[in-house]
Amino acid sequence: xxxxxxxxxxxxxxxxxxxxxxxxxxxxxxxxxxxxxxxxxxxxxxxxxxxxxxxxxxxxxxxxxxxxxxxxxxxxxxxxxxxxxxxxxxxxxxxxxxxxxxxxxxxxxxxxxxxxxxxxxxxxxxxxxxxxxxxxxxxxxxxxxxxxxxxxxxxxxxxxxxxxxxxxxxxxxxxxxxxxxxxxxxxxxxxxxxxxxxxxxxxxxxxxxxxxxxxxxxxxxxxxxxxxxxxxxxxxxxxxxxxxxxxxxxxxxxxxxxxxxxxxxxxxxxxxxxxxxxxxxxxxxxxxxxxxxxxxxxxxxxxxxxxxxxxxxxxxxxxxxxxxxxxxxxxxxxxxxxxxxxxxxxxxxxxxxxxxxxxxxxxxxxxxxxxxxxxxxxxxxxxxxxxxxxxxxxxxxxxxxxxxxxxxxxxxxxxxxxxxxxxxxxxxxxxxxxxxxxxxxxxxxxxxxxxxxxxxxxxxxxxxxxxxxxxxxxxxxxxxxxxxxxxxxxxxxxxxxxxxxxxxxxxxxxxxxxxxxxxxxxxxxxxxxxxxxxxxxxxxx
Numbered sequence: 434x435x436x437x438x439x440x441x442x443x444x445x446x447x448x449x450x451x452x453x454x455x456x457x458x459x460x461x462x463x464x465x466x467x468x469x470x471x472x473x474x475x476x477x478x479x480x481x482x483x484x485x486x487x488x489x490x491x492x493x494x495x496x497x498x499x500x501x502x503x504x505x506x507x508x509x510x511x512x513x514x515x516x517x518x519x520x521x522x523x524x525x526x527x528x529x530x531x532x533x534x535x536x537x538x539x540x541x542x543x544x545x546x547x548x549x550x551x552x553x554x555x556x557x558x559x560x561x562x563x564x565x566x567x568x569x570x571x572x573x574x575x576x577x578x579x580x581x582x583x584x585x586x587x588x589x590x591x592x593x594x595x596x597x598x599x600x601x602x603x604x605x606x607x608x609x610x611x612x613x614x615x616x617x618x619x620x621x622x623x624x625x626x627x628x629x630x631x632x633x634x635x636x637x638x639x640x641x642x643x644x645x646x647x648x649x650x651x652x653x654x655x656x657x658x659x660x661x662x663x664x665x666x667x668x669x670x671x672x673x674x675x676x677x678x679x680x681x682x683x684x685x686x687x688x689x690x691x692x693x694x695x696x697x698x699x700x701x702x703x704x705x706x707x708x709x710x711x712x713x714x715x716x717x718x719x720x721x722x723x724x725x726x727x728x729x730x731x732x733x734x735x736x737x738x739x740x741x742x743x744x745x746x747x748x749x750x751x752x753x754x755x756x757x758x759x760x761x762x763x764x765x766x767x768x769x770x771x772x773x774x775x776x777x778x779x780x781x782x783x784x785x786x787x788x789x790x791x792x793x794x795x796x797x798x799x800x801x802x803x804x805x806x807x808x809x810x811x812x813x814x815x816x817x818x819x820x821x822x823x824x825x826x827x828x829x830x831x832x833x834x835x836x837x838x839x840x841x842x843x844x845x846x847x848x849x850x851x852x853x854x855x856x857x858x859x860x861x862x863x864x865x866x867x868x869x870x871x872x873x874x875x876x877x878x879x880x881x882x883x884x885x886x887x888x889x890x891x892x893x894x895x896x897x898x899x900x901x902x903x904x905x906x907x908x909x910x911x912x913x914x915x916x917x918x919x920x921x922x923x924x925x926x927x928x929x930x931x932x933x934x935x936x937x938x939x940x941x942x943x944x945x946x947x948x949x950x951x952x953x954x955x956x957x958x959x960x961x962x963x964x965x966x967x968x969x970x971x972x973x974x
Contacts, residue, residue, distance in 0.1 A: 437475055441484070442516050444468060448487065449513075451505045456570055457496045460505075465491050478521035483511035503573040507581055510534050525589065532585050535578045542571045542578070551749050554756050554765055645709060650750045651743040652708040652715070654687065662686060662698040662705060668720040672748055672768040675759045678719055685711040689759070708747075714740035715747075724774055732786035733779050741779065745772055793822040796858055800830050803851065807841055809833070825862045831855055845960060852967050853944070859970065877968075879961050881924045883908040886932070888919040899925070909965040913942075924958050933959045942966070 447462040454460045462468075469491060472484040486508035490497050497505075514531045515521060523531065549568040553561055644655040664679040669690055677693060679686040688705040692698055698705055708715075714737055717723070723730060733741070752765045797818040804811045812829065813821065821827050838851050879902040887896040895917070900908035902924075912922045912934075922942065923932035933955065934942040944959060 437471060437480075438516055438519060438521070440467070440471060441480075441512065445513055445516060448509050451487070451490065451502060451509050452574075454490070454497060454502045454505075454570075456499045456502060456566055459494060460490050460497050460502070475521075479523050480512065480515045480521040483508045483515065487512060499570050499573045502570060503577040506538075506574055507535075507577050510538060510578075528585055528589060532582055535582050535585075539575060539578050539582075542574045545571045546575070547749075550753055554752060554762065650747045651710065652687075652747050653710040654706040654708050656703065657686060657700060657705040657707050658703070660700055662688075662700060663696055664698065665696075667693055667696075668716070670719050670748075671722055672719070672771070673751060673755075673760055673764065676751070678716055680716075685716060710743075712736075712740050712743070715743045718744035719748075722771075724771070724778060730778060730782060732782045738779070741775070789823060790819065792861060793819045796822060796854070796861060799854055800834065800858070803834060803837055803854070807837055809837070822858070822861060827858055827862050831858055834858075849944070849960065849963055852963060856966070856970060877961050877965050878903045878905050879924065879958050881926055881958065883962075884921075884923050884925050884930050884932075885912050885915070886921040886923075886930075887915065887917045888921070890918045905961065905965055906969075909962060910969055913966065913969060922962065924955075926954070931955060933962060 444462075444464040444467070447464050448468070450462055451460065465488075468484065469488050472481060472488055475481040475484070487505045490501050490505040493501055511531065514527065514534050515523070518527055518530070520527070546568055549564050549571070553564045553568070556564055645653045648654050662679065662681065664681045664686065666680040667677055668679075669677045675690055676687060677690045679688065679693075679698060685708045686698070686705055687708055688698055688700070689702075692700070692702070692704065718741060721728070748768055752760055752768070756762060756765060794815075797815055800818065801811055801815065812833075818827075818830065822830075834851055834855050838848065838855075842848050842851055881902050883900040883902060883905060885898045885900075885908065886894060889895045898908075898911070900911075909922070912920065917936075918938060920936050920942075921932040922934040923930055925931075933945055935945055936942040944963070
């Protein structure tokens with residue numbers, strides 16, 4: 434890479450500020466003078482030409498107009514494409530890359546224009562002027578980028594291409610027979626009528642396709658020309674009560690509520706639209722308040738997200754078209770607030786599902802390690818085990834671990850670990866604190882006091898309780914029933930608190946002692962508490 438390319442690469446971030454230039458104001462960047470001098474000293478090349486086009490904006494001392502900014506923005510994309518390719522001239526491959534860059538810019542500009550129009554609907558008067566200027570500037574960007582793409586595609590067509598010469602085909606000379614004169618039969622006439630109707634249907638489909646190209650939303654709306662529509666279902670739109678959705682078989686229509694009577698729509702004002710790409714999920718978003726508490730929402734699939742985006746797009750365009758006519762600014766603000774909430778609910782459900790998935794994945798891995806470690810057949814693959822745990826169908830895995838515990842495990846540390854895994858899987862399947870068995874036929878005790886501590890999210894101690902060692906069953910039962918952000922369970926030895934178990938956010942208690950810890954006294958208390966936990970959850974049966 435030569436020195437000019439290295440210098441320009443360093444200045445690219447500053448050059449890209451042209452996208453945010455304000456029409457009517459003088460545009461400057463820190464490296465503006467350097468760019469002008471550099472461009473003058475460069476040898477003739479596409480890069481020199483593009484840099485010269487970009488630098489024109491610096492000459493507008495009275496302020497750059499929208500068209501000046503658009504030209505420099507296009508030149509900036511050319512410069513960036515050449516610099517990233519480490520060359521000073523375009524070839525066929527790099528020209529195609531430039532077209533891709535223009536298309537990427539077009540997508541970005543379209544989004545800015547769309548958001549500007551939406552923001553303008555609810556903006557204060559003093560804000561609207563700036564929003565309108567931004568929209569006009571981006572409209573100019575869009576026109577300029579589209580024109581450049583057309584010019585480049587024509588340029589590519591004119592580039593020489595090496596093709597194999599086509600060998601001329603030998604024409605076979607055939608004897609031309611004289612046409613026979615046939616009389617039209619009744620069957621032929623019937624065929625003609627059928628073909629005519631088929632052609633009319635094809636023409637109708639072609640007309641629908643042409644109209645669909647001018648649609649403004651993801652629903653791909655087209656006008657409905659009949660004077661009357663007879664429908665099977667009709668539902669008012671919750672965000673726009675002045676409008677309703679109608680269904681006729683598998684077709685979905687959108688029109689004014691005031692034009693509806695009984696089972697028909699009066700389309701004499703040509704207000705009815707057919708939504709050719711609308712889905713059932715889209716209709717549910719349009720009709721129902723899914724956050725009313727009446728629905729049990731599940732994590733969103735990709736098809737649900739697509740329908741949600743279609744809903745937002747369609748309603749936003751409707752407000753853009755009809756606000757101040759049949760729709761009000763208050764209705765629009767209410768829709769925005771509702772959509773914010775439903776989007777956050779989607780994120781919340783997705784986060785919850787992912788947390789549950791990764792928790793199930795960790796349990797599945799530990800289960801599979803035990804099974805393979807003892808050379809046992811694993812009934813399902815990893816993903817199936819995770820799916821079964823999430824679907825609360827994991828009792829077979831608990832039975833497998835019970836078999837290992839009964840037939841292979843004699844080490845106390847191993848017994849503790851497999852007990853913990855059984856409790857965790859059981860708690861995960863139930864999605865609640867384990868059901869505690871409060872029978873008082875348990876004789877396990879310890880010879881030191883037992884301490885329970887409850888800690889809030891801010892780290893402050895919210896509650897504490899102390900039990901005699903002879904009341905081990907009562908202490909552990911109370912600890913397991915307690916719902917808290919953090920709860921600790923331990924013992925008091927010579928006035929010093931030693932916490933042996935901790936649970937966070939309602940999850941299964943985790944032992945705090947490391948396996949290599951040398952504290953036989955503490956280890957003994959830990960085992961007594963763990964055996965009591967297992968007894969209370971019924972896993973020792």
